[in-house]
Amino acid sequence: MTGHDAFRAARANQGLGLRQPPLLVAGVIALLAVFVWSWDAATQGPPGSPLIAADPEPNALLSAAPDRLSLTFADPIDPERTTLRLLRAGGGDVPLHSVEVIGAPPARGSAQPAGTLGASDYTVVWSTESAGGEILTGAYPFRIGSGAPPGAAPLEGEWPQPWAAISRGLVFLGASLAAGGFAWARLLASGLGSLARPIRPEAMAIGALAALLATALPFFLNRVLTPASAALPPLTQSLRAMSLGWWVQLVALFALALLCLGMLASGRTAARLPAALDWVGLGLGFAALVALSVTSHAFAPSRAPLDIDILALEIAHQWSTALWLSGLLYLAAGWRRLGSDVARFRSVRWIGGVLLVISILTGLARAWPRFPSFGDLLGSRYGQLLAAKGIIVLVILALGLLAMVIPRRSTAVRASRSLGAQGALAVCAVLLAAVLALMAPPSAVTRATLAGIELADVVPVDRAAFAAESTTIHLLTQPASPGDQTLVVRLTDGSGGAIALDPSPEVAVTWTPLSTDAGGVDPAVETTVLQSAPAGALFTGAVMVPTAGWWQADVIVTPPGGIASRARFWLVLPDPNVTGQGIDPADDPEARALYERGLESITSLRSVRYTQRLGDGGGSLYRSQTAVSAAEGERPATYADTIIDPAGNVIAQQTIIGDRRWILDGQDWVEAEPIPFLTPAAWGEAYADATGFQLGPREEVNGELSQIVTFWQPPRTSPSRAPAWFAWWIGLASGEVRREAMVSTRHYMVYEYSDFDASLDITPPVVVSTSESTAISQEATPIATPASGDQVPTP
Numbered sequence: 001m002t003g004h005d006a007f008r009a010a011r012a013n014q015g016l017g018l019r020q021p022p023l024l025v026a027g028v029i030a031l032l033a034v035f036v037w038s039w040d041a042a043t044q045g046p047p048g049s050p051l052i053a054a055d056p057e058p059n060a061l062l063s064a065a066p067d068r069l070s071l072t073f074a075d076p077i078d079p080e081r082t083t084l085r086l087l088r089a090g091g092g093d094v095p096l097h098s099v100e101v102i103g104a105p106p107a108r109g110s111a112q113p114a115g116t117l118g119a120s121d122y123t124v125v126w127s128t129e130s131a132g133g134e135i136l137t138g139a140y141p142f143r144i145g146s147g148a149p150p151g152a153a154p155l156e157g158e159w160p161q162p163w164a165a166i167s168r169g170l171v172f173l174g175a176s177l178a179a180g181g182f183a184w185a186r187l188l189a190s191g192l193g194s195l196a197r198p199i200r201p202e203a204m205a206i207g208a209l210a211a212l213l214a215t216a217l218p219f220f221l222n223r224v225l226t227p228a229s230a231a232l233p234p235l236t237q238s239l240r241a242m243s244l245g246w247w248v249q250l251v252a253l254f255a256l257a258l259l260c261l262g263m264l265a266s267g268r269t270a271a272r273l274p275a276a277l278d279w280v281g282l283g284l285g286f287a288a289l290v291a292l293s294v295t296s297h298a299f300a301p302s303r304a305p306l307d308i309d310i311l312a313l314e315i316a317h318q319w320s321t322a323l324w325l326s327g328l329l330y331l332a333a334g335w336r337r338l339g340s341d342v343a344r345f346r347s348v349r350w351i352g353g354v355l356l357v358i359s360i361l362t363g364l365a366r367a368w369p370r371f372p373s374f375g376d377l378l379g380s381r382y383g384q385l386l387a388a389k390g391i392i393v394l395v396i397l398a399l400g401l402l403a404m405v406i407p408r409r410s411t412a413v414r415a416s417r418s419l420g421a422q423g424a425l426a427v428c429a430v431l432l433a434a435v436l437a438l439m440a441p442p443s444a445v446t447r448a449t450l451a452g453i454e455l456a457d458v459v460p461v462d463r464a465a466f467a468a469e470s471t472t473i474h475l476l477t478q479p480a481s482p483g484d485q486t487l488v489v490r491l492t493d494g495s496g497g498a499i500a501l502d503p504s505p506e507v508a509v510t511w512t513p514l515s516t517d518a519g520g521v522d523p524a525v526e527t528t529v530l531q532s533a534p535a536g537a538l539f540t541g542a543v544m545v546p547t548a549g550w551w552q553a554d555v556i557v558t559p560p561g562g563i564a565s566r567a568r569f570w571l572v573l574p575d576p577n578v579t580g581q582g583i584d585p586a587d588d589p590e591a592r593a594l595y596e597r598g599l600e601s602i603t604s605l606r607s608v609r610y611t612q613r614l615g616d617g618g619g620s621l622y623r624s625q626t627a628v629s630a631a632e633g634e635r636p637a638t639y640a641d642t643i644i645d646p647a648g649n650v651i652a653q654q655t656i657i658g659d660r661r662w663i664l665d666g667q668d669w670v671e672a673e674p675i676p677f678l679t680p681a682a683w684g685e686a687y688a689d690a691t692g693f694q695l696g697p698r699e700e701v702n703g704e705l706s707q708i709v710t711f712w713q714p715p716r717t718s719p720s721r722a723p724a725w726f727a728w729w730i731g732l733a734s735g736e737v738r739r740e741a742m743v744s745t746r747h748y749m750v751y752e753y754s755d756f757d758a759s760l761d762i763t764p765p766v767v768v769s770t771s772e773s774t775a776i777s778q779e780a781t782p783i784a785t786p787a788s789g790d791q792v793p794t795p
Helices: 021-032 162-189 200-222 236-238 246-267 276-294 306-340 342-367 374-378 381-405 409-417 419-437 589-603 681-686
Strands: 049-056 069-072 083-088 100-102 107-110 121-129 135-144 452-460 470-479 483-492 506-513 526-529 538-545 549-558 565-573 608-617 622-628 638-644 650-657 660-665 666-673 693-699 704-713 724-731 737-744 747-754 765-771
Touching: 069 083, 083 107, 083 236, 083 483, 107 549, 121 419, 121 470, 121 483, 121 538, 135 470, 135 483, 135 538, 162 200, 162 246, 162 276, 162 306, 162 419, 200 246, 246 276, 246 452, 276 306, 306 342, 306 419, 342 381, 374 381, 381 419, 470 549, 483 506, 506 538, 506 747, 526 724, 565 737, 589 681, 589 693, 589 704, 589 737, 660 704, 693 724, 704 737
Parallel strands: 666 765
Antiparallel strands: 049 069, 069 107, 083 121, 100 107, 121 135, 452 470, 470 483, 483 538, 506 526, 506 549, 549 565, 608 622, 608 747, 622 638, 638 650, 650 660, 660 666, 693 704, 704 724, 724 737, 737 747
């Protein structure tokens, strides 16, 4: 592993009716049939942890609430010293029943929540003591109800499951027919009465039942089609954990179906119902459509925070489209009743035309921010599908204009014959819209794989207080999105064992925004002092982080009467690995100019040293020290790196000089297959397509006042690249990039650069043996070096 080069930062992942009303009732009965089965298995605990299993597992993204929390330890534990807490987002405690420690000897602790856990973010905080007196403690996050809709495409450019798209289209079409029947019958009966007759109660009932069945279908199909080897929670738990939008949609459509069935059984049409019932039917249909909106891919719970303005546009688009579509289909079924009344026909078409215009304008308002240019629209599969839908709508609009502007009866009748074609095209557009709703929009989207972020760093500490030179400080934050954060800080030694001081140190976390230029004024900070857990090795608290963007989190640990230690972390909120979405800031020309200066400086270097701190967001930590120099005259390019563990032990080392490479095998240096590597002149390629440059505050780094510049790289499909967010600390005097932080797919990296253009003196090591070089040679792929970003390390 060799630097942000060491891991790949971007990877590639027309008659409606029913003769027998009893069949309608049978449909409702079929919907209510439930088959219950159960599954229960504890999942494995994280590597290096005293836990061997945890249920829920760390960073689990659950669709169903667990009945209990369960932790299984590798060694026996003391039941009297075992505690278990469950924190909700913002740090509040969730009531738990007493902890039960079972086993002979006791090695498993569990506790039941006092009530059913709802869809939210949670943090498990535990502590115990081993039979040998060693303090064991830890914390990890999980989330309930965080998934995208069943059958949705997980990543940009992928297709949703066909059954999911068809079911969603049926929900919209059926709800539109049922609710629209009430709207058009009442509206037209008050002034254009004869049109009420084509709105048949059978069609409305079939529409409501179809939408109801299609709402439940994806839930069951998702379970039936899941591979047998996959873990499935019990059906009843899965139902309880379904999103609120899904439940609102189900209940609203069930009530709408009952209303339509009652109307059918009474022999009435919608036009003959009391006005209050018309409004009830219309309201139920619209409630179902609102719920359908919030269950789309873009409004899935993991895509936080929810934008109310965008949701309002989506609702307006859904409602206007539903009313226009139902009016079009009912008019296509009964236009001959208006054929002799041209004025009335045109009035009906004008009403539909206004609704269609509202639908088009709100749809454009939703799509425009994603596709500012025509090239952007056609540059992705999502945009191409959206363009196809737009073409269909334009054809419908052109056909509809003919019926609206031609006054004579003969031509009106001729234009009306296009209503069937318009209806068929409209249904196609609805199906395309259903596919789009289940696709990941092209934006700063990645797969949400974490429930929270845990980062770590090794820092020097007060030797008198800690009886050690350094310690590892872990910071866990959840939900890693603007708003209230649950914070957990742990202290561990080089081997991962908990460090507990008596008396406990004071632990505070200070948050500083980096994404806004303070203009010479110190940026506003948010600080919280954490509370010590019973074991004294773990600290919990909460903080309000108000805005999206880059944030710096300083964890300050101060032992009583001792010297404070500080660990510094950098995060992007909302975090792409937790929420599936990052920030997309506007471009500041001044920030771009400073970035270009820094890029020119770093790619002009002949030699440089840098250190790297790498985490995966789940608590792991890797550190490396690297030196690289370009070829000059007869001297070849050189490269050397060393990887150390949290205890400071060397775990891998290699040296490359030109076309020769040596690796450390145990205590001996042996020659290995040479591997190409990149020198600073080629690093600029890794930042291609960078955008969204913003100035942050200024800070002194290694003796030079530096300006922070943040930016990001959008995702790319060819060649594949996940989105990545960067922060550079650029020296104002030298223009050198002094520090770099980067967040991408399960990558949290920090680089510190030094020894710019210095003589690095990388020489061949003393080779003990070359006889085994063939056995340890590796495939000759380029070493990743800063800015290459897409190579695999080969230490």
